[in-house]
């Protein structure tokens with residue numbers, strides 16, 4: 341450092357040296373009178389110089405190592421609400437509720453007349469002796485639906501269902517064989533073995549399952565051409581039939597067929 345010192349600094353040093361030199365001026369009186377530069381040079385080799393001034397501050401050092409992680413900060417403010425989630429599964433069925441109030445009164449239904457069928461007929465006198473033909477009952481006790489035809493002497497079924505038929509005949513004068521027919525087949529027989537001097541009663545009754553169009557009547561059988569079936573104003577012979585249970589069809593108009 342001393343070697344690179346500028347001349348100005350060297351001059352200052354020499355002055356300082358010269359100040360010290362005055363202390364030993366007595367012993368070097370001769371030298372003091374010589375050239376100043378030479379004397380300064382001589383001193384340089386001798387005593388070490390005083391330390392120089394501090395240099396200018398150096399550049400900043402490199403960054404230090406990363407420090408330890410700090411404590412967690414305070415929680416931030418609450419965020420906005422998220423989107424609604426998907427609907428959950430269907431829950432179990434609830435308990436059965438209380439019974440509801442009674443409903444309104446329904447409209448009045450159609451009359452039961454279409455399902456009514458009955459007749460009760462009588463004889464007005466001694467029957468004709470006709471055989472192989474229905475006995476014609478022409479005295480009407482009841483035949484409102486006219487399901488009994490007093491021309492043909494046959495009941496014709498208009499409403500399918502279960503029917504009851506009965507007959508009560510007054511027999512006078514002759515043995516009488518009478519039968520109930522259904523569509524040409526005998527279904528019930530009555531034999532009255534008449535004895536002179538009496539008025540007999542011949543009767544019978546059956547339940548029949550009829551379809552629409554079936555025909556039922558009373559007729560003599562065994563090729564009898566004459567019989568004792570009798571009636572007058574005080575003694576009746578009757579033929580009666582009526583519907584017990586209609587068979588309700590899916591199409592009610594079928595029940596009204598005549």
Ligand SMILES: *[C@@H]1O[C@H](CO)[C@@H](O)[C@H](O)[C@H]1NC(C)=O
Pocket residue numbers: 549550551
């Ligand atoms: C009546 O006859 C019909 C037709 O033959 C039949 O379908 C029905 O079952 C019968 N009813 C009874 C009670 O016998």
Ligand SMILES: *[C@@H]1O[C@H](CO)[C@@H](O)[C@H](O)[C@H]1NC(C)=O
Pocket residue numbers: 512539572574575
């Ligand atoms: C019919 O009945 C009446 C009264 O019961 C009786 O007087 C009369 O004799 C009967 N007719 C016949 C033919 O028996």
